[in-house]
Amino acid sequence: MNKRNLISALVLSCFAMGVQAQGAAYPNKPIRLVVGFAPGGAADYVARAISDAMGKAIGQSIIVENRAGAGSSIAAENVAKAAPDGYSILLASPSSISVNPALNPKLNYTPKDLVPITKVTTSPLVIAVNPNIGINSVQDLIARAKQSPGRINYATSGNGSAPHLGAALFTQLTGVDMVHIPFRGGAPAIQSVIAGDTQVTFGTPPSVLPMIQAGRLKGLAVSTRNSSTLVPGLPGMQEAKLPEYAIEFWYGLFVPVGTPPAVMKRIFDAAQSAMAQPSVKAALAREGTDVSVSTTPDQFAAFLTEDAKFWVNLVKSADVKLD
Secondary structure, eight states: OOHHHHHHHHHHHHHHHHHHHHHHHOOOSOEEEEESSOTTSHHHHHHHHHHHHHHHHHTSOEEEEEOOOGGGHHHHHHHHTSOSSSSEEEEEOHIIIIIHHHHOTTOSOOGGGEEEEEEEEEEEOEEEEOTTSOOOSHHHHHHHHHHSTTOOEEEESSTTSHHHHHHHHHHHHHOOOOEEEEOSSHHHHHHHHHHTSSOEEEEOHHHHHHHHHTTSSEEEEESSSSOOTTSTTOOOTTTTTOTTOOOEEEEEEEEETTOOHHHHHHHHHHHHHHHTOHHHHHHHHHTTOEEOOOSSHHHHHHHHHHHHHHHHHHHHHTTOOOO
């Protein structure tokens, strides 16, 4: 080997050792888990339920950061444009990955800017109303909405959110006219129904169940075709006499494109460890949320491809628009 080749080999060797050392050092500072909705809603609850266990598994603190607004697009853009170093993770739902890009082609990010790591949870929606308006079933809601078109307001956690799409599917299938009132998260949406400013919500279980149990909301049904053990006491849509209606949503973890594979594996392994913890499963189950992890990142990516078809078709068929 001549002198020039020897120097080149030494430089490459040192570079490789540096990269290995950098990978081995990850994580050496706190990690952000970015949520696209306000505190108190389902996304926030899931993030806080898993962050401590994930942090212990990965060996570093994971800090939940709420960046609410624009149907979770603000949070998705923030992570998509973050350094691809494993210190910014997005907790996303179909809103960020499928719905918002279909609703708004002018977003400052695309789903291709985010790499899927794993799904973590699935949940039904819960249809609930203010308890003082005399609606006690899904059929009551349909009848009232048909009697008073445009007079019933439904509150959701934002444009393009799963609750928004759940309500859009409901109005499409039943032919009722209800007015969408979007908020910056599940908690303020639920408070508006309790206050009587809006009348109904297609809410996430962590947002709705405590208020149903306290008597501040009246639960009508879960959004899945059959009843759910996650939400005892409420019928599924088959029993509610609307069998053609069925919808559920998920949360999953994403990182910026370009994140090193070794770092993504650390995050995937930490998520798998966290979601297997009985305490995490129990905490999520109490709020009507089920653990649902992907076997591999590739399996999650394949799931997303098929799942996007449902949400994008719903946006088009229900003629969902940004308010």
